[in-house]
Amino acid sequence: MNKLGVIELFAGVGGFRLGLEKTNAFEVIWSNQWEPSTKTQHASAVYEARFGSMNHSNEDIAEVPTAAIPDADVLVGGFPCQDYSVATTLQNSKGLLGKKGVLWWSIHRILSEKTNKPKYLILENVDRLLKSPSTQRGRDFAIILKSLDELGYAVEWRVINAADYGMAQRRRRVFIMGYHKSSPLYRSLNGTDKKDWVLSSGVFAKALPLVVSSGKASQINITQDLVVLSNSFNKEEKLSPFQNSGVFCNGKAVTIKTIPSYEGPKMTLGDVLQNGAVAEEFYILEKDQHKWNYLKGAKKETRKAKNGYEYTYSEGRMVFPDALDNASRTIITGEGGPSASRFKHVIQSATGLRRLTPIELERLNMFPDNHTQLQGISNTKRAFFMGNALVIGVVEKIAAQLIKQIENIS
Secondary structure: OOOEEEEEEOOOOOHHHHHHHOOOOEEEEEEEOOOOOOOOOHHHHHHHHHHOOOOEEOOOHHHOOHHHOOOOOEEEEOOOOOOOOEEEOOOOOOOEEEOOOOOHHHHHHHHHHOOOOOOEEEEEEEHHHHHOOOOOOOHHHHHHHHHHHHOOEEEEEEEEEHHHHOOOEOOEEEEEEEEEOOOHHHHHHHOOOHHHHHHHHOHHHHHOOEEEOOOOOEEEEOOOOHHHHHHHOOOOOOOOOOOOEEEEEOOEEEEEOEEEOOOOOOOOHHHHOOOOOOOHHHEOOHHHHHHHHHHHOOEEEEEEOOOOOEEEEEEOOOOOOOOOOOOEOOOOOOOOOOOOOOOOOEEEEOOEEEEOOHHHHHHHOOOOOOOOOOOOOOHHHHHHHHHHOOOHHHHHHHHHHHHHHHHHHO
């Protein structure tokens, strides 16, 4: 089978690309990375240094005409979690106007304007997408499902924690697969019992096995137009109707709570640590240790708001230093830099307490060593990249299974 051509949006430093191309069945033919809040495009510079500048776009995707983006078999991207609310335009009651700057609507625009739509979508987001916003739990995800349905896609989703499948970081993300009606997998899903697809026969189920945790599968009908959906979906309800696994096809979602089923080897934080000397900048000075102890420790204290209101603030103790015999906590974008933080990783080494190095953070996301090393890019920025990245091993497993299912059906 020929390699599947891929469009990679919100490419960052290329995590999706690395995971896909490891299978030797995908080829990125066009990519886009644009960071709106910074003058210097560091992530794009790393991407070009590793993969070349040919067919790579460093422009605001909202300004890139669809005609400039080649047709491809697959579209992938880790789009930001934002407010996906919908409104009608005044000029055309059927026209849709997503909130300006919300990058989901750039994906929507590309898919809607493409005559030859990608047969497959692989999208990634934080798992709170399934229950946002707080005033209308699950509305944003319902809008995404329904808009893909209108564009001719069946959708499968799954919340995946990389550590549940033996990887070295506890990083929980929702992955969304789209199957266009022109694809063999759409026909396969459409003709299969939806619960069976989620639990045993679908791409996610075979790539990352699971079992039912409790309760029955529930069905959610999403048939309203996007504007009505935006205004009314799940209003006044406290919980999202979407569980951590499900499919959506022809206006109907089937969703069920599942738990991972994995008995293979498990990597730990200790497995990714560098051997040998580590630069002094990563060590915590003795005079600063009290700051770390305070921030990592349990608290119950009275605080005062700007308006003078007093309240009790409390939080539990964090493991400090981080345990080396378990998967690490989630890397955050503020992981870099010497300042004390509750959320940065700190380990006990033979020569003292220290933060994780850029190479160790890369390894936690399964990137090659020094993938983000480039002249003019600080260690703090390299940590930021990894806080934004995905775990490559998860993408690789999904991609390998997608190819296997396509080949089995073709």
